[in-house]
Amino acid sequence: VRYELYYWPSIQGRGEFVRLALEEAGADYVDVARRGKRGMAAMMKLLESKSLARPPYASPFLKAGKDIIGQTALILFYLGPRLGLAPRDEASRLWVHQLQLTITDLVVQIHDTHHPVSGWLYYEEQKPAAKRRSGARRTSGAIVYRNSSAISNACSAFPKRMKRFERKVPLLIALHGRVGQRPRIKAYLSSERRVPFSQWGIYRYFKELDG
C-alpha cells in the first residue's frame, strides 16, 4: 500500500512525527498537500467531507487504502507494526503509545507558550500572557526528560534555555544525536522533503520568551 499523508505543507508541526516514521522505514508514501494547490485542495476536501463515516477531526491524517486515520499518536500506533518500527507484544506496543501520548501533551504545552490565549489570535496580541506562560514552563521543563524526540524542537524554540538544560540530560541529547545519524533520517533531513523550521509552526523562536 502507498501511504498518503495529509498535513499543512509549510510547517513541520505534528505531521513531522509521521514523516520521520515513514522516512525511517523507507516507506512508499506521498506528502499530499506538498504537491501544490491540487494537494491542498484534496486535503481540504477530505477534511470538509460530510460523506465520510469516520472523518478525521484535523490534520495530520493518513490514508492507507480505505482506512483514514487522524490523531498523530494514533497514526504512529497504526504504522508501528506495519512499518516494523514498534515491538510486537501488546504490552510493549502500548508502552510506546503511552510515551507518544505524553509527547503529544508536551507539544500542546510548547505550542501554548506562544499562543496561551488562542491559536486564532496573533502572537503579538497575547504577548504578556505568553511571557508569563514561558516562565512557568521553565519550572516544569523536566517533562522533556522522558521525551527525546522533542529535543530538536525545543532547541529551535528555546535555544538559550535548552543550552543550560542540555547539561542535565546527557543521555537524552546523545539519543537525539544518534537518531539524526540514522542513514535514512540523515538523508531525509538534508533533502527537499524536509520542511525547514519557521515562525509559523509549533516551535517558534521569540527572543523574549527564551528567558
Next chain:
Amino acid sequence: VRYELYYWPSIQGRGEFVRLALEEAGADYVDVARRGKRGMAAMMKLLESKSLARPPYASPFLKAGKDIIGQTALILFYLGPRLGLAPRDEASRLWVHQLQLTITDLVVQIHDTHHPVSGWLYYEEQKPAAKRRSGARRTSGAIVYRNSSAISNACSAFPKRMKRFERKVPLLIALHGRVGQRPRIKAYLSSERRVPFSQWGIYRYFKELDG
C-alpha cells in the same frame, strides 16, 4: 483481575472517564486514592518510583495485575475489549480511540480556559488571559459537536453559554441524556463513589468566563 484505578480523590477530572467505563461494565475495581491517606500514599509511591521499568508520567493510571498503564485514552483503549465496551475489529477499535483522543484535546482546551498561563498559578493570577481565552473558545466551541461525553462537563463550566448551544446539537444532548439513564451509570451517579463537581477540577464555573 481486580482493576486498581489511581487518581486524585477529590476531583472528577480525567479519572472520571475511566470510572465511567468501569462502572458501565460492572467491573471489579478499587478507586485506590479515595481509600484515604493510605491510598494516596500508594499512588504517590508508584508515581515517584524509580524502579518501575515503565512508569506512568501522571495520574490517572491503571494497575491490572502486572500491567501499569498511564494516559486516560490509553487506559480506555486497554479496557475497551476487556470490559466488552469496544468493537472487536481493528478499524472500529481505532476509530473509538481516535474519538477519545479528540476528547482528550478538548479537555485540555477546557482546562486552559481558566488556566491559560499555568496550572501552577491560581485562577486569580491569570484572570485577564482566562477571560480572553474563554471568549476565543466560544468561536471554536463547535468542537463539542463530535464529543458527547463532554456535555455534562461543559454544562457545569459554562451553563449560560451551553444553554444557547444546546439548541444547535439536539442529538448530542439526547445521547448525553440516554447515557445518564443507563442502569449502572444512573446508580453510579447517585452513589458515594461519584465525586461531586467542585472548583478544583478541570470544569470550574466562573461567572465572568461564561459570557
